[in-house]
Amino acid sequence: MMLGSKVWFNGTIIPIDQAHVGLSDRGFTLGDGLFETLLWTGTHIRFFDDHMARLSRSAVALGFEIPRTTGDIKAGLEALAQDAAGASAALRLTFTRGIGPRGLAIPDTGQPCLIATIAPLNVTKDGVSLQTVAIQRNAGAPSAQFKTLSYIDNIMALAQARALGGDDAIMLGTTGNIACASSANLIMRLNGKSLTPALTDGAMAGVVRGHLIKAGLVEEANISPEQLLTCDSAALSNALIGVRGVQSIDHRTLNFDAYWLEKLQAAL
């Protein structure tokens, strides 16, 4: 069975070609939904509880009700992951506000939609090159505070970075400080400290980021573009890559500090 040929769709595992979203689903018409990307390590889902805590927090803030228990969701994801046959894989939970009439107003009686998909994962540990782009994260707005289905700014930020020859983008927040990459958090070595941009500057509240802060290995800070110029080493973090070293920022080669990267990675 090819990985990804089945999905968990509102509580049932079905073939992906039988799984469809209606044209009136607000996830499709308006980006009105949330998602989580989770790592299947080959044996278990890493940081499952943290992902569910974030999803739940985000859902409350956006006025969603998650239509399944955490236990149901875990069982659905684990059932999908059986096809990975012991290899690591990328799980994605997608959660929409469901069917609604025309317009932005949130319907009183929603039928939320909850879907899990799985895809093969090919993580490399090669250092990435980053390019600062012009598109900013809307600090303080739902599109930056939560992992919503409204991702166009990040898509185009990545495209800008690729056009500049980079692997990924560095996005500033609308506060003017550094925020994050297009789908990863940024960790920087600055004056001997390991810092990560603040949520108030538009950084995504990444699960790995949160874990490294709790472990005391990384501190949150407001980081200006000028400080970026003085950082010695840097890393990206997200649920799938864990921690990955940065080779260069805006064509400036950084110190690829394998010891520092391993220490961060080992905490996951």
Place this chain on the structure above:
Amino acid sequence: MMLGSKVWFNGTIIPIDQAHVGLSDRGFTLGDGLFETLLWTGTHIRFFDDHMARLSRSAVALGFEIPRTTGDIKAGLEALAQDAAGASAALRLTFTRGIGPRGLAIPDTGQPCLIATIAPLNVTKDGVSLQTVAIQRNAGAPSAQFKTLSYIDNIMALAQARALGGDDAIMLGTTGNIACASSANLIMRLNGKSLTPALTDGAMAGVVRGHLIKAGLVEEANISPEQLLTCDSAALSNALIGVRGVQSIDHRTLNFDAYWLEKLQAAL
């Protein structure tokens, strides 16, 4: 035949319950698409060419290719509108980047998806009450520059306005100036001039707004929140409502200037 029971789906009119979007469509997974809302007046599509010009401009900026000719699209919309039986109706064109693998990177070989739907329209001319909200438009970013499927900030801005007792929101741009309502442009009467917030402050490039500017009836300006406090009269504009008077802003009652509103409306 109930209005809305059929859709125009990648070139063919089919029943809506047979029209589905795949789970890997980037419109669904990432809000990676564009839409246009057009007015069927009962006899024709108002401002069709302006809508297509905006869609085309936006598609170029986001690196999309529209998979149908303008003539095909017009024929599809008009075929749908036959069910309106001479009444006005809301048409919506939804255009996604199509199926893609996991991740934000834009696939080389996309299969874009183009859909048109229709819904009954019930436009009232009652004045609306507006409430300034905290969520800002990300001035300069694709989510504000184009009518994309990534609409979460506007959805939550409307929800905030409703929670404050208003019918619609006034969103500031991240520049600090006034931008627009949740799905309409704002026109304000200030010192005898009819002004509308600038695109550079995060205003949506509305088709009716553009038409009123071209007609010399409205001027674009950077408008501060302080200036908002001194406006005598105001209106909202979008493709479906045309021009609609504003009753109050942040509980301050405005002058409902029927003559001014009629003059704007008459230009459409």
